Amino acid sequence: MRINAKDFWSGILLLTLAGVGLWLNLDHTLGSARRMGPGYMPMMTFWVLLGLGAIVLGISFFSGQDSLERWAKLDFVTLFVGIGVTLGAYPIIAAVPALTNNWYPLGIALMLGLGVMAVSPGWRKLALVLAGMTVFGILLDQGGLMLALAALIVVAAFADPTHRPLGVLGCIVFLLVLCWWVFIYELDIRVNVWPVF
Amino acid sequence: MDLLFANLAHGFGVALSFDNLFFALLGALIGTAIGVLPGIGPVATISLLLPITFGQPATTAIIMLAGIYYGAQYGGSTTAILLNLPGEVSSVVTTLEGYKMARNGRAGAALAIAALGSFFAGSVATILVAASGPLLTEVALSFGPADYFSLMLLGLIISAVLAQGSVIKSVGMVVFGVALGLVGTDVQTGQQRFTFGVPELSDGLNFAAIAMGVFGIAEIILNLERPEVREVLTTKVGSMFLTKEEWKRATPSVLRGTLIGSALGILPGGGASLASFGSYMMERKMSKGRAEFGNGAIEGVAGPEAANNAAAQTSFIPLLTLGIPSNAVMALMVGALIIQGIQPGPRMVESQPDLFWGLICSMWIGNAMLLVINLPLIGMWVKLLQVPYKYMYPAILSFCAIGVYSINNNVFDVYQTVFFAILGYTFSKLKMEPAPLLVGFVLGPMMEEHLRRAMLLSRGDPSVFIERPISAVLLLIATLALGLMLLPGLRKKKEAAMAG
Numbered sequence: 142m143r144i145n146a147k148d149f150w151s152g153i154l155l156l157t158l159a160g161v162g163l164w165l166n167l168d169h170t171l172g173s174a175r176r177m178g179p180g181y182m183p184m185m186t187f188w189v190l191l192g193l194g195a196i197v198l199g200i201s202f203f204s205g206q207d208s209l210e211r212w213a214k215l216d217f218v219t220l221f222v223g224i225g226v227t228l229g230a231y232p233i234i235a236a237v238p239a240l241t242n243n244w245y246p247l248g249i250a251l252m253l254g255l256g257v258m259a260v261s262p263g264w265r266k267l268a269l270v271l272a273g274m275t276v277f278g279i280l281l282d283q284g285g286l287m288l289a290l291a292a293l294i295v296v297a298a299f300a301d302p303t304h305r306p307l308g309v310l311g312c313i314v315f316l317l318v319l320c321w322w323v324f325i326y327e328l329d330i331r332v333n334v335w336p337v338f
Numbered sequence: 339m340d341l342l343f344a345n346l347a348h349g350f351g352v353a354l355s356f357d358n359l360f361f362a363l364l365g366a367l368i369g370t371a372i373g374v375l376p377g378i379g380p381v382a383t384i385s386l387l388l389p390i391t392f393g394q395p396a397t398t399a400i401i402m403l404a405g406i407y408y409g410a411q412y413g414g415s416t417t418a419i420l421l422n423l424p425g426e427v428s429s430v431v432t433t434l435e436g437y438k439m440a441r442n443g444r445a446g447a448a449l450a451i452a453a454l455g456s457f458f459a460g461s462v463a464t465i466l467v468a469a470s471g472p473l474l475t476e477v478a479l480s481f482g483p484a485d486y487f488s489l490m491l492l493g494l495i496i497s498a499v500l501a502q503g504s505v506i507k508s509v510g511m512v513v514f515g516v517a518l519g520l521v522g523t524d525v526q527t528g529q530q531r532f533t534f535g536v537p538e539l540s541d542g543l544n545f546a547a548i549a550m551g552v553f554g555i556a557e558i559i560l561n562l563e564r565p566e567v568r569e570v571l572t573t574k575v576g577s578m579f580l581t582k583e584e585w586k587r588a589t590p591s592v593l594r595g596t597l598i599g600s601a602l603g604i605l606p607g608g609g610a611s612l613a614s615f616g617s618y619m620m621e622r623k624m625s626k627g628r629a630e631f632g633n634g635a636i637e638g639v640a641g642p643e644a645a646n647n648a649a650a651q652t653s654f655i656p657l658l659t660l661g662i663p664s665n666a667v668m669a670l671m672v673g674a675l676i677i678q679g680i681q682p683g684p685r686m687v688e689s690q691p692d693l694f695w696g697l698i699c700s701m702w703i704g705n706a707m708l709l710v711i712n713l714p715l716i717g718m719w720v721k722l723l724q725v726p727y728k729y730m731y732p733a734i735l736s737f738c739a740i741g742v743y744s745i746n747n748n749v750f751d752v753y754q755t756v757f758f759a760i761l762g763y764t765f766s767k768l769k770m771e772p773a774p775l776l777v778g779f780v781l782g783p784m785m786e787e788h789l790r791r792a793m794l795l796s797r798g799d800p801s802v803f804i805e806r807p808i809s810a811v812l813l814l815i816a817t818l819a820l821g822l823m824l825l826p827g828l829r830k831k832k833e834a835a836m837a838g
Contacts, residue, residue, distance in 0.1 A: 175798030179524035182786040193510040278752035301728040330744040
């Protein structure tokens with residue numbers, strides 16, 4: 142039978158979210174309809190979501206074929222290894238005393254996972270654009286805005302293979318000046334501009 | 339009447355201050371630019387600029403953001419006519435007749451009628467917002483909690499029903515959004531919900547992070563995956579003056595477009611793109627020149643362009659009078675207001691007269707500015723298209739990163755954005771429409787509050803929702819809307835309309 146894969150996975154996504162939500166909601170007191178506790182609205186929301194997910198899943202068997210884009214074998218491998226690396230690295234990094242503040246464990250773990258995903262061509266653009274954001278987050282506090290921004294642009298530039306070094310350099314210079322003018326000179330946001338040692 | 343004039347005079351006083359004029363112009367310019375550029379829409383841009391508005395006074399911030407929304411409607415038509423390239427969803431139908439007109443050597447006339455029609459529609463819609471605002475506010479003040487709950491439910495359902503793609507999936511996305519809105523501290527008991535002990539989540543998920551991740555960054559990744567097409571301008575703009583014959587044909591279309599656009603803009607879930615589709619369908623059936631459709635009929639440009647601009651402005655009515663966002667852009671406006679510490683609702687007209695009347699008057703001023711920005715400067719805007727995307731996306735990313743960080747000065751928000759970008763990317767691969775999610779996220783917490791209050795007042799009796807007449811009618815409309823869209827015949831019609 143030819144199912145609508147997009148609807149099928151949409152249904153699974155909604156069902157998973159509803160299931161996890163209902164499970165987490167067990168911690169909250171429901172209260173009564175008259176005096177609703179913190180768990181009442183979540184309970185209703187996630188039950189509705191569960192129902193909708195089931196309907197979407199059911200419809201996927203009848204709504205005609207609509208398959209997902211083909212995944213290469215490497216895409217599967219890097220996705221699962223990437224998620225595994227992120228989840229595995231987080232507690233390890235969090236155990237290092239020097240890295241406990243400023244969400245470093247989360248940032249570095251994300252960076253490692255995205256790095257793994259960037260190996261396969263199917264995820265490269267996604268992974269590099271997001272790695273650019275992540276490296277910005279990691280560097281911002283100690284490295285300052287200028288360094289973090291330059292790193293973001295360099296990493297993200299790899300997502301487009303037509304970028305040339307000179308063009309990226311031009312991009313960095315232009316955006317550093319623009320962002321300094323907008324965010325530091327005009328808006329005066331509180332952030333280190335240059336590296337702190 | 340006198341009061342209306344006094345209020346408008348007050349509004350013009352606010353809108354004509356130097357700062358507000360400057361930011362209305364800035365918003366209109368940015369809006370035109372992103373309207374011209376395909377691949378970045380008003381939702382992404384407004385979420386990008388949300389953090390920047392943080393330091394501005396509320397009125398100035400909203401004036402600028404509104405300028406972006408209606409500016410985008412003007413800009414979108416330019417590339418649609420000259421290059422057959424819709425810069426925005428709302429100008430998709432403009433390509434149908436507009437580009438044909440350009441092929442026939444009447445590009446100038448098409449651009450002129452698009453701009454003039456938009457200006458006329460914008461002016462009418464502005465008056466409509468001014469007149470209906472206080473009126474609707476009075477109605478809204480008689481609403482009880484139960485009525486509010488039903489109104490929001492109606493808004494949610496209609497925004498899902500009118501979204502592109504499968505209705506049931508869109509309803510799923512709305513509820514998904516409501517679910518995301520649950521994260522944070524429960525207002526009445528102070529208990530933490532779904533925060534996993536993360537202190538940053540006790541105020542809820544970051545609205546700007548969701549909007550930027552799902553609409554801004556996911557969009558960048560998708561654009562990078564698509565091969566880039568560069569269009570070269572080959573058509574000449576030609577004379578901008580309309581012939582007598584063209585005036586005669588276009589005028590009734592502009593009037594009809596203004597009417598239908600204003601109506602569809604007020605509707606919850608409506609907005610600019612729905613209005614332009616609606617007007618195009620109407621012109622194809624009703625206008626005198628309908629035989630010429632497909633060969634460059636001026637009615638097919640005049641109507642939809644007037645309609646999308648009218649709708650872009652009347653969609654502010656439910657927001658300003660009831661505090662209910664009717665589409666994703668308006669959900670962002672709610673976000674902007676809440677960041678400013680203003681709870682949108684019926685009391686806004688009274689408590690924030692500067693904001694309400696200033697915004698209305700600045701809309702009209704902004705429309706006049708856009709007329710000047712657009713017609714003589716068209717060549718400049720088309721040049722903008724020659725900037726390759728590979729130089730644009732690092733700039734968008736940089737602004738996203740700094741912007742989202744600066745809201746709370748916390749890198750956790752940057753990582754939140756990364757997470758929502760992945761989610762947004764998944765949504766688009768699964769053909770799940772993200773706009774209803776944003777509306778659900780904004781309305782969810784308000785709905786919970788009104789539901790609790792209503793149930794407390796009725797002593798736990800849910801029949802209050804059908805016993806109160808206002809609430810009952812609203813629920814009936816919601817049920818009808820949902821039921822009708824599930825019928826196969828109507829669904830096909832909607833698909834046809836959405837496909838243009």
